[in-house]
Amino acid sequence: MALQSIQKGRASTPVEPNLIDYDGTCSSFSWERAQKEELDGLPAGGLNIAHEAVDRHAASLRAEHLAIRWLGRKGSSRDLTYGELSQLSNRFANVLRELGVREGDRVFILTGRIPELYVAALGTLKMRCVLCPLFSAFGPEPIQARLSRGEATVLVTTPALYRKKVEAIRSQVSSLRHVLLVAPQSGEPIPEGTMNLGSLMEAARVAYTIPLTDPEAPALLHFTSGTTGLPKGAVHVHQAVLAHHVTGRFALDLHPDDVFWCTADPGWVTGTSYGIISPLSNGVTCIVDEAEFDAERWYSILQDQGVTVWYTAPTAVRMLMRAGPELPKRFDLSRLRLIASVGEPLNPEAVVWGQEVLGLPIHDNWWQTETGGIMIANYASMEIRPGSMGRPLPGVEAAVVRSEEGGSLEVIEEPDVQGELALRSGWPSMFRAYLHDEERYRKCFAGDWYLTGDLARRDADGYFWFVGRADDVIKSAGHLVGPFEVESALMEHPAVAEVGVIGKPDAVVGEVVKAFIALKPGQQPGEDLRLELLGFARKRLGAAVAPKEIDFVKSVPKNRAGKIMRRLLKARELGLPEGDTSTLEDDA
Ligand code: AMP
Numbered sequence: 001m002a003l004q005s006i007q008k009g010r011a012s013t014p015v016e017p018n019l020i021d022y023d024g025t026c027s028s029f030s031w032e033r034a035q036k037e038e039l040d041g042l043p044a045g046g047l048n049i050a051h052e053a054v055d056r057h058a059a060s061l062r063a064e065h066l067a068i069r070w071l072g073r074k075g076s077s078r079d080l081t082y083g084e085l086s087q088l089s090n091r092f093a094n095v096l097r098e099l100g101v102r103e104g105d106r107v108f109i110l111t112g113r114i115p116e117l118y119v120a121a122l123g124t125l126k127m128r129c130v131l132c133p134l135f136s137a138f139g140p141e142p143i144q145a146r147l148s149r150g151e152a153t154v155l156v157t158t159p160a161l162y163r164k165k166v167e168a169i170r171s172q173v174s175s176l177r178h179v180l181l182v183a184p185q186s187g188e189p190i191p192e193g194t195m196n197l198g199s200l201m202e203a204a205r206v207a208y209t210i211p212l213t214d215p216e217a218p219a220l221l222h223f224t225s226g227t228t229g230l231p232k233g234a235v236h237v238h239q240a241v242l243a244h245h246v247t248g249r250f251a252l253d254l255h256p257d258d259v260f261w262c263t264a265d266p267g268w269v270t271g272t273s274y275g276i277i278s279p280l281s282n283g284v285t286c287i288v289d290e291a292e293f294d295a296e297r298w299y300s301i302l303q304d305q306g307v308t309v310w311y312t313a314p315t316a317v318r319m320l321m322r323a324g325p326e327l328p329k330r331f332d333l334s335r336l337r338l339i340a341s342v343g344e345p346l347n348p349e350a351v352v353w354g355q356e357v358l359g360l361p362i363h364d365n366w367w368q369t370e371t372g373g374i375m376i377a378n379y380a381s382m383e384i385r386p387g388s389m390g391r392p393l394p395g396v397e398a399a400v401v402r403s404e405e406g407g408s409l410e411v412i413e414e415p416d417v418q419g420e421l422a423l424r425s426g427w428p429s430m431f432r433a434y435l436h437d438e439e440r441y442r443k444c445f446a447g448d449w450y451l452t453g454d455l456a457r458r459d460a461d462g463y464f465w466f467v468g469r470a471d472d473v474i475k476s477a478g479h480l481v482g483p484f485e486v487e488s489a490l491m492e493h494p495a496v497a498e499v500g501v502i503g504k505p506d507a508v509v510g511e512v513v514k515a516f517i518a519l520k521p522g523q524q525p526g527e528d529l530r531l532e533l534l535g536f537a538r539k540r541l542g543a544a545v546a547p548k549e550i551d552f553v554k555s556v557p558k559n560r561a562g563k564i565m566r567r568l569l570k571a572r573e574l575g576l577p578e579g580d581t582s583t584l585e586d587d588a
Contacts, residue, residue: 015337017380019250022391029394031428035242038249039281048213049220049241050089050125053280055210058086062256066285069305070115073291078115082283085122088201090208092123095200096154099178103128103211105153106221110143110161112136113265113290116182116197120156121266121276125219125238126210129154132221132233135267135479136161139542141489142231144169146223149435150233151175159184162191165542215239221435222269224369225482227472227566233435236372240273241281243373243429248278250393251365251377252309253338261287261301262311268479269369270342273429274311278373284309295323303331310336313343313478317350317362318508325357333358338380340365343478344510345466348386364389366466368452369480370444372429376464388463389456397424400458401449409446412458418467421456422449472566474503475510481545483566489540490515490547493533495523498556500564501547504573515547516569518555525552557584 019025040056042048057063063083070078080088096107107124109131111117117133124131132150134143143165147155152175157166159181170176170193180197184190220236248254252274260279264270279286287305291297293316302310320328339354339362346364354362365377366389376398378390392398400412400419412419423430425448434441444451455467474481483501490499498518503511517533519525530550538546557565571578 015253015255017253018255019253019379019394020381022379022382022394025250026392026394031242031246031395034246034395038245039242042210042213044210045212046217047215047238047241048125048128048210049238049244049277049281050122051210051213052241052245053125053277054082054086054089054122055126057082057280057283062283065283067280068115068118068286068288070113070288071290071301071305080115080118082280085119085280087206088119089122089126090206091201091204092120093126093208093210094204095180095197096123096127096129098200098204099154101127101129101154101178104130104218106130106132106150107154107156108132108134108147108150108152109266110134110136110138110155110157110166111182112158112161113271113288114158114182115288116156117266118276118288120197121272126208128211128213128217128219130218130221130235131272132223133266133272135265135542135544137542137544138165138267139538139540139545140165140169141540142485142542142545144172145230145485146233147173147176149230150221150223154178154180156180156182156197158182159188159190162194167191213238216432218432220272220372222272222369224269225473225480225485226440227482228484231482231485232437232440234269234369234372234431235433235435236429237432240372240429241277243427244273244278245281246395247374247377247393248274248282250379251363251374252278252311252340253380254279254282254284254309256283258282258284258308258337259287259306259335260284260309260311261289261305261307263289263293263298263316264311264313264343264478269372270311270313273373293319295320295327299328299331299333302333302336306335308335309338309340311340311342314341314346314350315344315477315509317341317346317354321350321353321357322508328357336360338363340377342367342374344475346387351384351386361386366390366454366464368454370431370450370452371423371427372431373427375423375427385459385463388459388465390464391462392464393427396427398422398458398464399424399449400456400464401446401451403446407446409449415460416457418455418457420470421452421454421464422446423452424448425450472502474501474513476503476506476513477509477544479544481513483564486513486515486537486541486545486547487564489537490517490533492540493536495519495529496533497521498564500556500566500569502566502570502573504549504570512549513545513547514549514551514573516551516553516556518553559584
């Protein structure tokens with residue numbers, strides 16, 4: 001179904017899309033040329049994300065342009081121009097330098113969406129340190145695992161988050177040298193071993209020159225979940241800014257006067273690539289909302305801030321759909337020009353709902369932590385096929401592939417055949433490593449192709465359609481959750497003998513995390529124990545990761561190698577055929 005024509009009829013769409021001739025642009029596009037035309041490069045040499053995102057605008061007529069409008073949870077707000085953001089991030093870079101932090105050291109930020117997060121993120125990049133923002137809804141265990149694996153040198157956090165989530169695990173992170181606390185109440189004693197970031201910022205110099213930065217120097221570290229083992233730390237380099245910038249222009253259609261709202265938290269890759277880097281590099285105004293989802297609040301932000309381009313997620317769209325079609329009628333959303341969504345499958349009904357209720361279709365796009373930026377998208381100028389992720393970005397080659405015996409790969413040319421989604425390696429924001437895990441990184445590639453772990457098909461017109469994940473990771477409210485991380489936390493409870501964790505389909509959040517638990521001999525299943533285990537997991541893992549449902553089972557199905565058969569648990573949960581169970585251990 002084509003929705004483009006209705007979209008064209010909207011009164012407030014005088015803006016010509018950046019990408020009009022898709023096929024022509026794809027055939028003539030080159031990343032080298034895009035870099036020359038779109039980016040600045042450092043005066044000192046090389047390429048630095050923070051320079052492209054902030055300093056080049058601060059040194060131009062755009063210095064007074066609003067870079068970030070922050071909306072506080074309780075009604076306060078704060079505006080930062082490009083000039084101010086440049087100076088504040090300079091100060092933060094100087095704070096790091098004064099502390100003796102060095103190039104390549106890892107700076108973690110656990111603050112929630114507050115202005116200091118954006119300042120610290122950009123200052124970290126200026127210092128050529130590696131930025132790792134963490135989601136504030138993580139509990140102490142995921143935080144500790146990531147700080148340790150990422151060998152954090154610095155942690156920027158708030159007094160409340162420090163006390164609740166970090167203090168108890170700090171001694172387990174031997175690399176952590178500095179904990180900088182944002183905005184402790186005046187007169188409030190700060191915990192031992194921490195420093196007041198506000199005082200350090202006041203004392204720091206405003207002048208800072210970004211040193212020569214190797215475009216291949218690590219810049220960003222994003223943890224993502226796999227099926228087994230510890231979370232994987234995907235490493236991105238400064239060169240990624242080229243993809244952030246170009247995808248912002250092509251897929252999000254950013255124009256200089258746009259007011260852009262990315263609803264993702266920077267603790268997840270979308271909130272960094274598109275909540276910070278891409279929009280700033282494109283010189284637009286970013287809205288940052290500190291609060292969590294609330295349908296009425298969101299519509300009033302779209303109206304009051306005059307949002308023109310809105311980047312959100314299917315779970316949020318489904319929650320808005322639930323809030324009903326009457327609510328948005330109370331708001332003037334006529335400034336909105338483009339709505340885009342990412343992170344999980346976007347139901348075709350959601351695309352149509354956008355058109356009918358908000359007056360604009362929702363443009364789905366696809367990418368993942370490892371790709372660093374949008375790879376496949378429905379563009380502003382193109383026909384949307386509801387349910388499809390769209391077509392590959394100019395400069396990106398995507399294919400559906402089949403692994404052959406002996407490890408080689410066959411690219412499936414025939415349309416509408418399912419296989420694994422693969423991307424030809426070499427785009428600028430491709431991850432360059434999994435931290436401390438060379439083998440896992442290598443396994444993601446077959447020759448020239450990066451294997452995404454997603455199953456997809458391509459239609460005859462080149463649109464890609466998501467089919468499912470090739471592995472057991474769970475997508476809940478747009479966030480990847482590794483079943484192993486949840487199983488490991490539950491195993492720490494003295495009553496638990498075995499755990500298997502799956503994603504159970506859910507109409508709003510895509511999947512909810514569900515755990516199947518076998519108890520130790522002598523332990524009685526019951527409501528009290530179930531609630532205790534839910535609370536136990538939530539305290540350790542945090543709301544974003546903890547299971548929402550627990551079932552007790554006699555034993556957890558495992559294969560003869562002792563591996564939990566999560567697919568079987570899922571099939572049983574959903575009443576589906578159990579498939580091949582020949583490797584099932586006898587007693588399960
Ligand atoms: P993450 O690395 O947390 O961003 O998760 C990436 C994964 O989210 C992808 O590999 C897909 O499984 C899923 N995903 C992202 N965007 C889409 C989309 N538009 N449609 C379906 N699944 C998506």
